[in-house]
Amino acid sequence: MKMDSDKATLICKALGDLNRMSIVQILTGGERCACELLESLDITQPTLSYHMKILEQCQLVTSRDDWRNTYYSLDCDTWKSFKKFIENISCICDSNENCSNY
Amino acid sequence: MKMDSDKATLICKALGDLNRMSIVQILTGGERCACELLESLDITQPTLSYHMKILEQCQLVTSRDDWRNTYYSLDCDTWKSFKKFIENISCICDSNENCSNY
DNA sequence: ATATAATATTTAAAATTATCGATATGATGT
């Protein structure tokens, strides 16, 4: 999984919405079906579907159809790469203990 | 510096634009004046000013007026908190070595 | 005081995004 700046920007954009940020945080606890997410979120079913599509398109989330429901979960590989990308953006202070901007 | 979900979402939104992501990456190398950023970015001066305002509003960036120029730099405190926020969102696989989603 | 240089603000337009009602799709159960 290569995480270039374009991809990281897309992921940030996906996370830059309160509903989608909430979804990601819920999925931290493991996979959830659309119906469960819907109950947590005060949005309609088409809106949830729209947000899930955005999360899937940037590969933050994967889905799995099981019996009656669609289950979503965080894509750990993408998430790990994204974390690393963010981790690698370092403020100048990180390597300067006398930095005033801290 | 408290980094709640709302604030982190704002920062993600700020980073969810290629121009602003580029600006943040440039500032990784230390402070830059608007004029320098402008040269790197293929946007007009008002557009740069607009983006800088967004970056300042979420406190990702601070500014300092020096002689003729305005110098921008990453706000290390905010950046550190944001990194920690992202770091703390963990995929289920992080604690499960047999996780299929990896 | 006036001119210049750097950055910010205003305004308006274009583009994109978020939302929801209605409808479609696809799977399951009868």
Next chain:
DNA sequence: ACATCATATCGATAATTTTAAATATTATAT
């Protein structure tokens, strides 16, 4: 085959975001 349930797509609208030209502001130099 038909009804039902869960999710996706369509179509329309409202809201937000991005952009740049024009103008304003603020500091410095003459």
